[in-house]
Amino acid sequence: MSWTDERVELLKKMWGEGQSASQIAKELGGVTRNAVIGKVHRLGLSNRAGSTSSSSSDSSATKAEAKPKAKAAAPKAAPAPKPAADSKPDLKTESAEPRALPISARNKIIPAGQPLPPQPSANEISPEALAKVNEVEKKAKKLSLMELTERTCKWPVGDPATEHFWFCGLPVQQGKPYCEAHVGVAFQPMSSRRDRRR
DNA sequence: CCCTGATTCGC
DNA sequence: GCGAATCAGG
Numbered sequence: 001m002s003w004t005d006e007r008v009e010l011l012k013k014m015w016g017e018g019q020s021a022s023q024i025a026k027e028l029g030g031v032t033r034n035a036v037i038g039k040v041h042r043l044g045l046s047n048r049a050g051s052t053s054s055s056s057s058d059s060s061a062t063k064a065e066a067k068p069k070a071k072a073a074a075p076k077a078a079p080a081p082k083p084a085a086d087s088k089p090d091l092k093t094e095s096a097e098p099r100a101l102p103i104s105a106r107n108k109i110i111p112a113g114q115p116l117p118p119q120p121s122a123n124e125i126s127p128e129a130l131a132k133v134n135e136v137e138k139k140a141k142k143l144s145l146m147e148l149t150e151r152t153c154k155w156p157v158g159d160p161a162t163e164h165f166w167f168c169g170l171p172v173q174q175g176k177p178y179c180e181a182h183v184g185v186a187f188q189p190m191s192s193r194r195d196r197r198r
Numbered sequence: 199c200c201c202t203g204a205t206t207c208g209c
Numbered sequence: 210g211c212g213a214a215t216c217a218g219g
Contacts, residue, residue: 003210020202035212037203042210046204151200174201 001030003039015040129184136181141169153179155186 001007007028014024021040022033040046137157143166148154153168154177170179178186 022201032212033203034214038205038210038212041204149199172200 001028008039008043011036011039012043012045015045126184129181132181133185136168136170136179139170140166142166143169153177153182155179155182 003011010028011024014027015021015036019027020033021036025031025033025036028036140157141152142157143152145167147169148167151172153170153172155168156165157168158165168179168182170181172178173180173183176183176186
């Protein structure tokens, strides 16, 4: 793959948006994050806004996209439909609000037949997200509490008081306690703010 | 171990 | 110019 004008543009755009080199590379396809970083440097646009130390513990942006700089409309000749090799619906759930973590509350043992409030499932989560979860649960590694690690999805499934209980165990999404699918249902798109009854 | 960007250096 | 390998850090 070569750095065509379009690819470079996307690179600039994404880099400007604070996307990581690996994400950009993934999006572009055909290049590694090293290539992206190398290109970024060659283009002379290294540091983005202030924060040099990349990343590290999750972080992520909690800030909204603010582009004080309005770019003059350039006479684009060709809209070019970019059919990214594999384009998945971008799921940038930046402004999401975490709901109560269903992680087994502490290490408390829940007696059988007792109420299990947390289980967030049939709520007002996007049906797609739920469907995704159901699908994922089939592939779940079904780990036990003690098998969980920092990199395993800690989403609980089933009733803790029965045999039919396990944790998802799939690879977590960086910085999150759950796998992608479960992050989808754990974090609401920001809304669902029930009207205060009064 | 996962990830991040930075640099080097042969091609 | 390119980018894998390597480095440095969280």
